[in-house]
Amino acid sequence: MDLHKIFLSDSLYTKYGINSFSEDELLNILFHNENSDINKIKTLDSYCTVCKKETTFISSDITTINFRETLLQITDRGIDSVDNVFNFLEECGTFERVFKCPRPGSDSNHNHVYVFRIKDKELIKIGQSPSIADLAKKEIEKYRSFDENIYKELNRAIGLSSYGIGVGSYVYLRRIIEKNIVVPILQGLLEKGEIAQDDLFQSDFKKKIDLAKDYLPEFLVSNKKIYSILSKGIHQLEEKECNDSFPLLRTAIEIILDEKIEQQKRDEKNKLIANELNKFK
Ligand SMILES: [Zn+2]
Structure with missing residues (x-):
């Protein structure tokens, strides 16, 4: 198991069966353990x-429970089996x-x-500061200048996921694709008369993506499944299933957004150069 991931990216209240760790691994997660060769963290x-x-x-x-004192107590109480060590840690x-x-x-x-606790033979991360959402703000900062609404929706998705609210996080990811990316393009096409109002009423969302495909990020057009997975998550999947796939879907959305930012930069540069060229008589 990737022990660093438990600290850095797994959501709060994720439960890990205590038997999925060796005794060393568990002690490494729970204690600062400077002098030990087994220290992995x-x-x-x-x-x-x-x-x-x-x-x-x-x-x-600077921790609430000292590693050496705990080991001494385990020795003093004559606790020898791994199961009993785990029971002691639970107390x-x-x-x-x-x-x-x-x-x-x-x-x-x-x-x-x-902050961790052990309960019913499971390890649970019950607290973290700064929060995962606070740490993610820096990673997604580039989307703020591109589109403040998208930045806010993405930050809410990350925040919800970091508290284990997987289904809710999918709602915000889906809103980014639907409300902030696809619908504005369809509106533009409708106003220009390139599509008809009926097209929008009749189409399911994948068909809507096809209607707007010439103007959408290529990654979204070739991976329309992203939208289906998010919808399936909202309607059918359990919180945990949604949470497990959240990093993948977040990255997929970021690829789509990166493509939009690149496109915007290209358009601006093309416009600038075209304007300069037009100045020649
Ligand atoms: Zn510092």
């Missing part, structure tokens, strides 16, 4: 929202991991904090 590569820079955060020992309450920004002068505002 000494650092996390993420984004510092204070420095506004990509940062390698360093695991810190411990919450586990906090703190990762510090290493830049000189960084205070606790720069820290990334993660």
Whole structure:
């Protein structure tokens, strides 16, 4: 299992069967464990929202439960089997991991904090600061200057998904395709008389994409399935199924948006050069 992913990108309240981890892996997630050779999570590569820079955060020992004390208690109580270690950890309450920004002068505002608990033989990430949505703001910032509405819808989708609300996140992703990308083009075609009002009433959405295909990002036209998957998610899939596929669909939407931004840049450049050429007599 990718332990870093649990910290960095998995949504809150995702449950992991405790038996899917080795004892070492579980202790690594729950505790700062500096002196151990088994430590797999000494650092996390993420984004510092204070420095506004990509940062390698360093695991810190300012935690609620100390690793050595816990091991001592496990030894003192004569806990020997893995199952009993897991039971003991379940009784411990919450586990906090703190990762510090290493830049000189960084205070606790720069820290990334993660909180876990074990319940019913499952590991659950119950808290995270900064939130996944806050961290994603920087990744999707380029869409804000392209279209403020699209930026807001995408940020809401990421926010909902980060709380495990998979179906709700699909609603916002679908709105980006439908309301912000396809419908405005169809409206334009309707006004120019290139399509008729009846076309819009009769068509299902995939057919609407075909009607507007000459003006839409190529990736959307050749992958109309994106829209069907989002619709299926909203109407038929479970939260978890939606959440599991969210990163894939988010990337697909970002590819479509990137294509639109490229197109806009190309159009602006073409217009500029055409204007300059027209100045020659
Ligand atoms: Zn920082």
